[in-house]
Amino acid sequence: MTEAPLLRTEALVKRFGDLTVLDGIDLAVQPGERIAILGSSGSGKSTLLRCLNFMELPTAGRVHFHGAPVGTAGSRGEVRYRERDLADLRRRIGMVFQQFNLFPHMTALENVMEGPRTVLGQPRAAAEAAARAELARVGLADRGDAYPARLSGGQQQRVAIARALAMQPEVLLFDEPTSSLDPELVGEVLRVIRALAEEGRTMLLVTHELGFAYHFATRVLFLHDGRILEDGPPERILKTPREERLQQFLARFTEFGF
């Protein structure tokens, strides 16, 4: 018997008013998979990630975590979610944002300790030791006392990754983690993410770094208008795209290439 998917969506639909942003997403994420999500701006990539950890509630469809559906279905098929359950779920799913979103009133170390201390209730000494280890992992062992405003964008994003890791998440969601960085700072963040990949972590990564996606991912998705148009190994998706939309999307990246 195969292991249950860590995360699975079933006919996932998300609408904002009249705008359908996700239009029936069926996706199973197996443990250890690294999925790169590609798509033009507005295709629903962020919304898909945000539905997986319930930062947004799906309009219809279901999300399963370790084989169990999240929320309880009512008599007319509507699904009700309890905020408590969703908060518990989010503890187990790490998220890294395009804008870092570090807590500016806390040092780097305090940022990383905050979740383990207040959400998981770990004792201070244990949380601090673990936080220092996570900062060391992202190469910032010596910047623990710095406030975010004193850190470069690349350093801030690495602290944000350490903050997510400190919760010992079972899956990590990255939403364009390098898109708001100066080009010379992109590398340091991608190297950290690559190191996480080598540990065999389960990750979903929205990115426009095609080269990184090619080497990093075990699987690539192409999203268009809220649907998954292509889904397969990086080699096939990026080298021999079938869908015209994907071909056009990829062509934009090579247009000014050399």
Next chain:
Amino acid sequence: MYQPDFTDILLNVDLLARGAWITIALWAIAFAFGLAVGLGLGLVRSSGNRWLSLPAAAYVEVFRNTPVLVQLVWFYYAFPVLTGWQMSGFTAAALGLALNTSAYCAEIYRGGIASIARGQWEAGRALGMGWARLMRRIILPQAVRRMIPAFTNRGIELGKMTAIASVIAVHELMYEARLLSSQTFRPLEVFTVIAVIYFIVIYPGTLLSYRIEARMARRS
């Protein structure tokens, strides 16, 4: 040419000292209470719960859109008719000023909370924080820093507002001044001295606000 004469004031300096003391007590009680109740109201208004938010909004608007003089007089003269309980002038004044201040503070809290970027909420929620913990650990510590100038302004306004309590026979500074002035027929001396005392009591608050603002400007 009028010859100022401060003898009567000097003879009654204990009266003025007692008045100043009551002014300060009124000020401190109303401010502490206003900050605390204002926090509750501001949180309710930020919670997004319509059933709680609406009454809180009504409370805020009532206190902000009626004269504080009318509010004090109401608690002193009208409230007893309604409840049969006559509170002292001091209690009525403290209550009126505190509630009035809480309404203004509620708006300061609400504005401060609303000024915190969405990303801060998202980062907290993504860690699995609930609303209360997020508010306490992430949002309020940042918001309160931004609110400090508004709070100090409010405190200074309140210090001056305490003079109104004299109309409901609270023996604070202004009341003693009016008494002294009518007894001595020396309004020029009495009210000049009183103005100076108010200045001495309130100006340190203003100085403090300048210092806090300068420190915050340096930090950011």
